[in-house]
Amino acid sequence: MLGVLKKPLSKMIAGSPWVYRMNTGSCNGCDVELATVALCPRYDTSRFGVKLSGSPKHADIVVITGPMTIRCKDAAYRIFSQIPEPKVVMTVGNCPISGNVFQDSYAIDPPISKHFPVDVSVAGCPPSPWAILDGFVKCIEIWEKRVAEQLD
Amino acid sequence: MLMQVLEKLFNLFVFPGFLFMAIIGLYFVGIHRKIVARIQRRIGPPIDQPFKDFAKLMIKEDVTPEGAAKGLFSVAPYITIIGVVIGMMFIPVGMAQAPLDTAGAFLILLYLITAAAVGVMVAGSASSSPYAAVGVSREMALVIAYDLSLIIVFLTVAIKAATIEAVAGNGATDLLNYSINSIVAAQATRPFILDWTMIPAFLAFLMIIPANLGLPPFDVVEAETEIVEGPMIEFSGSRLALLQLGSAMKAFFVCSVIVVFFFPGGITAASGVLGTITNIIWHIFKAWLVYFFAGTLVSASLGRRRIDQAVNFYLTVPLVLSIISLGLVLAKIG
Amino acid sequence: MLTTLKTVLANIAKGPATSQYPFKEEKVPAGFRGKVTYDPTKCIGCKTCVHVCAGKAIKINEKEDSFDFTIWDGTCTRCQMCENFCPTGAIKVTDNYHNAYLAEDAYKRACYGNIPYIHCSECNKTIKPLPEVVAQEKLKGENSAYIERSVICPDCRRKMMAKDLMKGLAR
Numbered sequence: 001m002l003g004v005l006k007k008p009l010s011k012m013i014a015g016s017p018w019v020y021r022m023n024t025g026s027c028n029g030c031d032v033e034l035a036t037v038a039l040c041p042r043y044d045t046s047r048f049g050v051k052l053s054g055s056p057k058h059a060d061i062v063v064i065t066g067p068m069t070i071r072c073k074d075a076a077y078r079i080f081s082q083i084p085e086p087k088v089v090m091t092v093g094n095c096p097i098s099g100n101v102f103q104d105s106y107a108i109d110p111p112i113s114k115h116f117p118v119d120v121s122v123a124g125c126p127p128s129p130w131a132i133l134d135g136f137v138k139c140i141e142i143w144e145k146r147v148a149e150q151l152d
Numbered sequence: 153m154l155m156q157v158l159e160k161l162f163n164l165f166v167f168p169g170f171l172f173m174a175i176i177g178l179y180f181v182g183i184h185r186k187i188v189a190r191i192q193r194r195i196g197p198p199i200d201q202p203f204k205d206f207a208k209l210m211i212k213e214d215v216t217p218e219g220a221a222k223g224l225f226s227v228a229p230y231i232t233i234i235g236v237v238i239g240m241m242f243i244p245v246g247m248a249q250a251p252l253d254t255a256g257a258f259l260i261l262l263y264l265i266t267a268a269a270v271g272v273m274v275a276g277s278a279s280s281s282p283y284a285a286v287g288v289s290r291e292m293a294l295v296i297a298y299d300l301s302l303i304i305v306f307l308t309v310a311i312k313a314a315t316i317e318a319v320a321g322n323g324a325t326d327l328l329n330y331s332i333n334s335i336v337a338a339q340a341t342r343p344f345i346l347d348w349t350m351i352p353a354f355l356a357f358l359m360i361i362p363a364n365l366g367l368p369p370f371d372v373v374e375a376e377t378e379i380v381e382g383p384m385i386e387f388s389g390s391r392l393a394l395l396q397l398g399s400a401m402k403a404f405f406v407c408s409v410i411v412v413f414f415f416p417g418g419i420t421a422a423s424g425v426l427g428t429i430t431n432i433i434w435h436i437f438k439a440w441l442v443y444f445f446a447g448t449l450v451s452a453s454l455g456r457r458r459i460d461q462a463v464n465f466y467l468t469v470p471l472v473l474s475i476i477s478l479g480l481v482l483a484k485i486g
Numbered sequence: 487m488l489t490t491l492k493t494v495l496a497n498i499a500k501g502p503a504t505s506q507y508p509f510k511e512e513k514v515p516a517g518f519r520g521k522v523t524y525d526p527t528k529c530i531g532c533k534t535c536v537h538v539c540a541g542k543a544i545k546i547n548e549k550e551d552s553f554d555f556t557i558w559d560g561t562c563t564r565c566q567m568c569e570n571f572c573p574t575g576a577i578k579v580t581d582n583y584h585n586a587y588l589a590e591d592a593y594k595r596a597c598y599g600n601i602p603y604i605h606c607s608e609c610n611k612t613i614k615p616l617p618e619v620v621a622q623e624k625l626k627g628e629n630s631a632y633i634e635r636s637v638i639c640p641d642c643r644r645k646m647m648a649k650d651l652m653k654g655l656a657r
Contacts, residue, residue: 084214120588127586453490
């Protein structure tokens with residue numbers, strides 16, 4: 001690649017991460033907080049260029065909530081394989097980290113880092129919108145690094 | 153001979169062809185998103201966000217589904233772009249004469265506007281996904297509904313231009329040939345928008361814009377949460393970038409058509425470089441005004457309509473308005 | 487239609503309602519439950535918190551000459567039961583909402599404390615120490631006897647008190 005154009009080009013590309021949300025059996029508390037962060041005017045994420053995309057094939061940042069329930073493992077693997085590279089994976093909530101209050105249940109298979117490579121995790125049950133915004137900002141920094149690597 | 157070929161190529165690829173339309177179209181979309189965000193009391197993305205989206209999509213990996221029709225899947229994103237660029241060749245942007253202009257050119261414009269919508273349909277059909285099939289069937293119903301009013305509006309404008317030219321009787325019979333030139337020349341004394349018989353046709357054309365460009369309240373084709381982005385669901389990477397670029401260029405093209413049909417004309421009569429550039433900027437500003445009133449303001453304040461409500465609307469209100477205009481023009485009133 | 491236009495113009499005039507986070511710190515409401523902190527000098531190792539923790543995030547691990555106390559932040563539901571039931575106030579819930587971690591810091595998100603045992607002055611067995619806060623605040627008034635005997639294990643203390651009793655009875 002043209003060496004001198006790489007830095008401004010990678011900065012321009014990093015200004016447009018699109019988000020796809022995947023729910024692997026969560027109680028919806030974290031999804032409600034995500035809807036507040038991504039859509040409401042109060043915590044506007046579109047000033048960073050983030051757009052909620054409807055299809056997994058348009059996604060750059062994958063947001064996963066919920067412990068991996070056994071019933072949806074197949075579907076989750078299939079959807080995750082359709083997300084094109086380069087991508088950044090973020091988990092929201094306590095359930096993807098350890099299963100939280102559902103730890104010894106027969107129906108779940110935590111943690112998510114066992115199934116997918118996770119980059120950023122936001123703890124809390126549910127995490128407050130500011131913590132999720134923090135997570136988005138960290139994800140965008142990692143996304144910039146991955147884009148710069150891809151341009152090589 | 154070589155100079156003419158080079159000039160036509162310049163017109164096709166740079167101005168007012170591919171490059172010019174791409175840049176202006178993407179800026180239109182960026183300004184639209186910023187204004188919608190301010191109306192909804194949030195900060196919104198920066199104005200050059202569509203350029204960043206385009207650059208990002210070009211470096212993403214291409215994921216092609218197994219059951220998709222291979223050849224059509226690769227070719228489909230180019231249909232809209234080619235149709236719109238060729239259509240722009242017929243429109244005089246700040247210059248006295250368009251690069252291509254023939255008799256009956258308004259029919260070619262009508263065909264190309266519909267061909268751009270067919271591009272989305274072909275793209276949706278080429279991907280083997282039930283969500284895309286639902287999106288394609290909705291788009292077909294919508295296009296059939298608004299095409300009727302569109303045809304009547306085009307006919308009204310062309311017949312009015314020919315009537316004015318025949319009455320003026322300035323002996324130049326070559327302006328009676330229903331070309332874009334004749335439509336522009338007929339408005340030399342008074343643009344059609346100031347003519348009370350043509351205002352219903354203008355309103356009907358403005359109402360068609362949201363459905364044509366995929367904006368609320370008639371963006372049911374790309375309903376994000378309902379059918380997972382409709383026809384564009386299986387596209388990723390560079391093909392998605394071209395599809396979105398085509399949609400942005402179509403916005404500028406359709407707004408330019410409205411400007412040429414209802415209020416063309418430059419702002420200065422100077423013919424040097426400065427005069428030409430001023431006329432071009434004036435044309436872009438008029439096209440943006442149309443996009444602002446019919447696209448941005450309407451889309452920020454109204455919610456999405458269902459497909460049956462949308463088809464119902466298009467088969468009643470714009471149809472009646474355009475038939476009123478056609479009747480007044482045919483009866484030679486005003 | 488007129489109300490729509492009025493709302494649109496009023497919204498443009500009022501300006502964005504977006505909060506300035508993450509460029510400026512956000513004020514949290516009172517009573518907000520964030521991360522949990524732990525003070526090892528006040529812990530008596532009673533394990534009530536382990537019993538009431540909703541997400542099983544607290545673990546007390548008794549080793550040979552100390553005991554480990556861990557709260558895993560990735561499992562803590564922030565329900566505040568541990569602060570409610572802790573008899574000495576060793577666990578406190580703060581309003582720290584910065585919860586986003588990178589993958590390489592996965593094991594830094596724990597609250598860890600190690601309380602070493604002290605040895606009995608008579609028989610050298612290991613016993614849990616008496617925290618300052620218990621001696622001063624919980625056992626108010628006559629606490630000199632407790633402080634004297636806090637370095638003696640329960641068995642030796644029983645023997646000593648039996649001897650005192652016999653001495654008193656024999657008089």
